[in-house]
């Protein structure tokens with residue numbers, strides 16, 4: 089059988105708890121499939137790695153990630169390693185993204201099931217049918233430009249961060265967005281988000297997106313919107329943004345978090361961060377050179393260790409992993425179907441098949457078993 | 464009588480329509496008050512100025528604004544002067560802000576009246592009681608750092624924008640936020656928003672805010688939150704952000720737009736942009752050296768000329784103008800009370816006293832007259 093190596097980074101807070109459920113699901117997929125073998129290997133990462141070996145991304149972890157066929161991550165960070173800490177987990181994640189070239193962050197936000205409409209903070213009639221995929225550029229912009237801390241010479245007391253983008257960086261992320269848009273029939277619309285009325289990077293963004301889509305994907309409908317107005321529309325009329333939201337690193341950070349609470353629970357949503365040529369994202373044999381998969385939620389230190397975290401986001405991330413990095417479309421779809429089934433089961437006797445974030449009482453482990461059962 | 468000069472910049476789109484109603488209200492205040500005189504003078508600004516004289520901020524307009532006691536603005540921009548246009552309106556606004564030193568942008572977002580709860584896109588129980596003031600730093604950060612267009616040498620095809628902040632810039636905006644927090648009893652909480660896990664500017668921001676508030680305003684409770692998580696919380700549980708939201712230029716642009724749709728209509732919300740020492744914002748005799756007042760909404764080209772725009776945001780901006788720049792607290796409160804009264808009037812015979820954005824059928828001019836009547 090083909091052997092696939094999966095580097096597993098449980099991380100901090102609820103990370104280990106939700107990752108445990110996703111690996112359980114992957115093990116079941118593994119034993120049910122004679123024609124491939126999934127080799128899961130855990131590695132230290134984030135705050136846990138800082139506590140164990142003094143750095144968030146130990147060389148052995150980086151190496152394992154580079155050599156793996158795919159990476160499954162939980163979440164990192166927590167009050168223990170705050171902004172004032174000498175060593176922090178976030179630079180570990182940023183280095184991992186940059187070193188592996190994970191430039192394409194893909195975050196779907198939609199209603200996994202109509203039954204979840206009751207959990208959206210929006211009026212149901214405003215939120216119904218919200219269905220977007222945020223495609224965020226992940227290794228450029230303000231995150232990776234040069235910067236100067238206020239404590240450094242010259243000009244002590246002044247800090248700066250440089251936002252920088254090249255045409256080539258914008259082209260390749262535009263192509264990923266286009267491939268995702270083409271994965272439905274008819275193709276999704278693309279909404280490219282920038283702040284072109286102020287920023288030079290945004291003007292280059294707008295021009296490059298226009299040129300790339302017009303030339304290479306004439307069949308895709310697209311528009312350009314300003315980031316401030318997008319943040320507004322996403323609350324007042326989110327369906328207007330249905331389709332692919334294509335944007336740069338910082339705007340994508342903000343807008344993908346904002347979009348992720350509209351379908352009611354953050355805990356349900358997966359994400360993928362991909363490296364490699366984007367020409368075949370939508371086809372089943374697409375294989376990025378590297379792929380990191382993680383739930384959208386953070387490490388949620390307030391509920392860590394309580395066994396109540398929602399593992400669905402991580403389980404669906406594992407499904408994305410199978411589909412994108414391993415080309416295993418069938419088990420990926422099977423997991424997604426199992427999740428939908430479990431979430432749609434009606435609550436009985438006041439004991440719904442949902443975790444606390446969705447008003448239920450089911451624990452992390454139990455929900456994991458239910459997905460396995462439904463598989 | 465004391466004479467106050469008010470520079471009026473109607474601008475583009477619905478700007479002239481809504482400004483007309485606000486000036487109507489100001490004229491009434493003027494004729495009812497023998498002890499002061501308001502001298503209103505219109506000036507060309509924005510796209511209208513581009514069409515008339517080829518530049519968005521003609522020297523005569525800038526001079527009038529510098530000499531005025533306060534500025535009342537409508538809105539600028541429109542498809543006619545898009546991102547690709549050679550001369551655009553936005554740089555005019557940015558230059559005006561910078562030249563006058565308008566570093567403190569103040570944008571309240573709250574429910575002017577319980578009756579408006581039916582217009583929020585959020586579930587009423589989620590939105591009820593939402594009450595924030597965004598204090599946005601307005602002349603620093605990415606907006607005013609150096610930048611390079613992609614077309615410029617060297618490195619054609621690469622663009623950059625520099626985000627830059629000094630301790631002094633952060634201190635002064637923090638003091639404005641603190642004074643606003645102190646304008647209620649007990650003081651409002653301050654939520655300072657940054658991206659300190661990535662940006663050097665944000666780390667300086669966090670440190671300076673902490674130091675300034677701890678040292679100078681020990682009675683104010685404050686916390687620090689990340690911009691991505693704030694965008695999320697503002698949808699899922701907006702009351703958690705009640706109080707003052709203190710943030711830098713770009714984050715403030717995004718978050719203030721996002722917050723402004725929660726109370727149901729953008730059309731209702733005013734804003735102030737102030738220059739000068741902040742030590743007395745909350746006291747009735749505060750007088751910024753310069754103040755520009757405008758509704759939060761944009762030029763809304765799609766409804767321009769139809770006479771259906773909501774003038775309330777501009778009318779309430781005029782009230783802020785009276786209070787902050789002219790020290791005329793009484794007429795300011797009178798206008799606010801009149802607006803509340805008009806908005807609360809029950810709809811009769813299917814003909815509510817509300818503009819189209821609030822589900823009503825009343826026109827811009829008529830609503831203006833109703834406010835005048837209620838004064």
Ligand SMILES: CC(C)[C@H](C(=O)O)[C@@H](O)C(=O)O
Pocket residue numbers: 178181341660661691
């Ligand atoms: C942890 C942090 C550096 C990271 C980011 O800002 O990219 C996170 O917010 C995310 O979106 O994955």
Ligand SMILES: CC(C)[C@H](C(=O)O)[C@@H](O)C(=O)O
Pocket residue numbers: 285286316553556716
């Ligand atoms: C017109 C534009 C430059 C401006 C800004 O981004 O500051 C506007 O969005 C605002 O918020 O006043």
